[in-house]
Amino acid sequence: MAEQARDDRFDHLFASTVRERLDGGGYGSSASPAAEDAVPLTYGFPYPESFPTAELVAATETVLEEEGADVLQYGGGEYVERLHDGLLAREHDRGIDATRDELIVTNGATYALDAIASTFLDPGDEVLVESPTFVWSLAVLDNRSAELTGVTLDEDGLDPDALEATLDAREAAGEATPKLLYTIPEFQNPTGATLTRERRERVLELAAEYDFLIVADDAYGELRFGGESPPPLAAMDDAGRVIRVGTVSKTIAPGVRTGWIVADEALADQIGTMAAGGTNTFTQSVLGRYFDAGHYQPTLERLLEGYETRRDAMLDALERHLPPGSSWTEPEGGFFLWVTLPEGVDAEDMLPLAAEEGVTYLPGERFFVGDGGRQPAAEPVDDRTGGKRSARLSFSHCTPEELDDGIAALARATEAYLE
Amino acid sequence: MAEQARDDRFDHLFASTVRERLDGGGYGSSASPAAEDAVPLTYGFPYPESFPTAELVAATETVLEEEGADVLQYGGGEYVERLHDGLLAREHDRGIDATRDELIVTNGATYALDAIASTFLDPGDEVLVESPTFVWSLAVLDNRSAELTGVTLDEDGLDPDALEATLDAREAAGEATPKLLYTIPEFQNPTGATLTRERRERVLELAAEYDFLIVADDAYGELRFGGESPPPLAAMDDAGRVIRVGTVSKTIAPGVRTGWIVADEALADQIGTMAAGGTNTFTQSVLGRYFDAGHYQPTLERLLEGYETRRDAMLDALERHLPPGSSWTEPEGGFFLWVTLPEGVDAEDMLPLAAEEGVTYLPGERFFVGDGGRQPAAEPVDDRTGGKRSARLSFSHCTPEELDDGIAALARATEAYLE
Incomplete structure (x- = not known):
């Protein structure tokens, strides 16, 4: 069956970023073999029973009945303010005393990163990222024509020595200091690593010394079900350099x-302008009522149990099944x-076999970034993160039984691949 | 009272677009005197009773009860598909046979324009816009570092002779052809003008001849309560040049x-990638159910009556009150x-006086764009649109009685200003 050719008659009108992507550059592939019966350890989806459906129905009824004309209008009403209160209270609980002027509510975290990228980056500006890191963030930064430089991380998060070496090398070569460091300090995507307190201090010192801002993507920080949290970077930051x-x-x-940004007042206005275009006041009002009615904390506690059970099931299965x-x-x-996985495995190459055996995952190499290149590095910056023989496994979505089946399938695929 | 100085310690890290905006360039000011008792003819807000609140409550209950786990998950479920069906059916009713692959649902029309700008524009690329046009669209394009060139319009919409003259002049000067023309063909914001059928044909011919794409912002096209609609540009376009x-x-x-984009398959994939980052499947599912339950058309018919009554009230008041x-x-x-307004009026300068008399509006000159400059032109490209003595009046938000009071106040302010 012949593959249909792309219709390229308007390609000359695309922005250069898009043309480069069409030429094979760019990030963000999450393509996976179609395998309906396979256990999907691929995506970071919450498990279906985690959703507070009844609470959201009740909140919707309340806000539309109490202030429907405001909820549905540009700008929203009182319940949008309640969402601001709720988010600022959560930030406060994490040790961050932000004001209303320092909070920007956005249509999700990806848009938040996009608005930040637009606020600071001219085309060709350098951004430091963890390598490996979240592929879709790489895609967002790449779409804003940023040049990406990977900095190694290990089980303690971003390596400040590697960061300093990169900054030094750029300085020695007379290159501009990167404006932004993008990091996921808590339960990093894809590795699950959390940045230690000592390393946080070093990273903040380097930001001051080399004059860059830190974008701290905290999608997972509240989902801690064991151990102790180091303070968020923003709580340790006196200089206003953490977004x-x-x-x-x-x-x-x-x-x-729905996502949000907390940034110093010297930054927030301009980020807010770039994030403009109106937000979803209907959803924000529903969430405002959800916070106001006290649903957030009990739901979170329920989720912690659900995710801990799943994490335990996956660890147990790995211990029992993997070679x-x-x-x-x-x-x-x-x-x-x-x-x-063991020496000799190429997780990308093994994926179709794994799907046949009954499991899908995201091969590790898709999360790596080269040294300033638009193409992911085929190999990691150093070997601490496994490179080609690594994979991200999500324990968030499946039942404990499915997780066990999935890991057993991963073990069978690995053994078959290495034969 | 001393004005507090901006905290500028990170200004050197902003993108050049932001730095230029801070230096006083840029578009998008909708600042208006604080005047709580004044009739607000300023913003394009729907009137509060227009919202189908009960229908949205019912739709929310249904979708969360029937498929809550999908509605709240990444990607959504069946009701997101029903929204696609509903939107494609509306497009079909307007004469546009788009496929599912040509439809991109976005978090609002402003994000849609932003995604389009990102897909096609490198910094410094030229965009043709009507002058005057919607200020926030100017701000979005400006934020993507586009250069904006204004093309005059009159009561029949964008002037194709002016468009051709601009394109010819650029070609003669050896300048690149603009990649995009941004137009609001139906009930244009701010003038209310609708592009005639003959002019639509000319604009499409020019797009083919000079090789540009047309971004047709159709926010108001379904809100016609009198006369006959010319076919939308996309319905007359055989070449795939209308987005x-x-x-x-x-x-x-x-x-x-919630907004959407319809674009030729040769364009839609890449625009969709730039619009990525996830959409609000909760809201989209609610809207999917809203369409599926047949609420759209009856609500629209009710709105047409409401807006016609308001338009009539404003026209009547203008006739009776204005000098x-x-x-x-x-x-x-x-x-x-x-x-x-009469010769001698400067609508921007008169605004505080008007607010005191009991009305606010958006001064016309804020909607004008200069000839490739980042600053709005102080004068229109030609005098058919009034320039400094013009204003946009919104009849969408107020009651007929308020509209009458507002226009009476505008008349008093005008007379006082000219004294």
Whole structure:
């Protein structure tokens, strides 16, 4: 069957970023073999029973009955303010005393990152990112014509020595300092690593010394079910250099598509202008009522139990099924862990076989970024994160039984692949 | 009282677009005197009773009860598909046979325009816009570092002779052809003008001849309560050069923040990638149910009556109150009309006086764009649209009684200003 050719008659009118993407550059592939019967460890979806459906129905009724004309109008009404209160209270609980002027509510965390990228980046500006890191964030930054430089991380998060070495090397070469460092300090996507307190201090010192801002994507920080949290970077930051990105996608539901930014007043106005275009006051009002009615904390506590059970089931299955030479991270929260399979495995190449055996995952190499290139590095910056033989496994979506089946299938595929 | 200075310690890290805006360039000011008792003819807000609140409550209950786990998950479920069906059916009713692959649902029309700008524009690329046109669209394009060139319009919409002259002049000067023409063909914001059928044909011919794409922002096209619609540009376009932008902000409610793009398959994939980042499947499912339950058409018919009554009230008041030397457009739909006050009026300068008399509006000159400059032209490209003595008046939001009071106040302010 012949593949239909792309219709390229308007390609000359695309922006250069798009033309480069069409030429094979760019990030963001999450293509996976179609395998309906396979256990999907691929995506970071919450498990279906986690959603507070009844609470959202009740909140919708209340807000539309009490202030429907405001809820549905540009700008919203009182319940949008209640959402601001709720988000600022959550930030306060994390040790961050932000004001209303420092909070920007957005249509999700990805839009938040996009608005931040637009506010700071001219085409060709350099952004430092963890390597590996969340592929869709790479795609967003790449779409804004940023040049991306990967900095290694390990089980303690972003490596400040590697960060300093990169900054030094750029300085020695007379290159401009990157304006932004994009990091996921808590339960990092894809590795599950959390940045240690000592490393947080080093990263903040480097930001001051080399004059860059830190974009801290905190999608998972509230989902800690074991151990102790170091303070968020923003709580340790006296200089206003940390821009926090939050989302309720993992603590309420992805479908309500609401995120936020907390940034110093010297930054917030301009980021807010770039994030303009109106937000969904209907959803925001529903969420405002949801916070106001006290649903957030009990739901979160329920989710922590659900995710801990799933994390435990996956760790247990890995221990029982995987062949010698395998290793994995043991995150105390979040959605993901990072597995490194025995020498000789190419996780991308093995994926179709794994799907046949009954499991899908995201191959690790898709999360890596090269040294300033638009193409992901085929190999990691160093070997601590496994490179080609690594994969991201999501424990957030499946039942414990499915997780066990999935890991057993991963073990069978690995053994078959290595034969 | 001393004004507090902006905290500028991170200004050197902003993108050049932001720095230029801080230096006083840029578009998008909708600042208006605080005047709580004044009749607000300023903003294009729907009137509060227009919102189908009960229908939205019912739709929310249904979708969360029937498929809550899908509605709240990434991607959504069946009711998101029903929204696609509903939007494609509306497009079909307008004469546009789009496929599912040609439809991109977005978090509102402004995001849609932003995604289109990102897909096609490199910094410094030229965009042709009507002058005057919607200020926030100017701000979006400006934020993407586009250079804007204004093309005159009159009561029959965009002037194709002026468009051709601009294109010819650029070609003669050896300048690149603009990639995009941004137009609001139906009940234009701010003038209320609708592009005639003959002019539509000319504009499409020019797009083919000079190789540009047309972004047709159709926020108001369904809100016609008199006369006959010419076919939308996309319905007359055999070449795939028209990218349509739609929104339910004016036909359902702004608060649900849902828009869409219809574009040729040769364009839609790449625009969709730039619009990525997830959409609000909760809201989209509610709207999907709203369409599926048949609420759209009856609500629209009710709105047409409401807006016609308001338009009539404003026209009647203008006739009775405004001094000789005033003129105004008489749109057969939409939210706005465009008034030109007697010689000697400067509508921007008069605004505080008008607010004191009891009315606010948006001064006309804010909608004008200069010849490729980032600053609005102080004068229109030609004098057919009134320039400094013009204003946009919104009849969408107020009651007929308020509209009468507002126009009476405008008349008093004008007379006082000219004394």
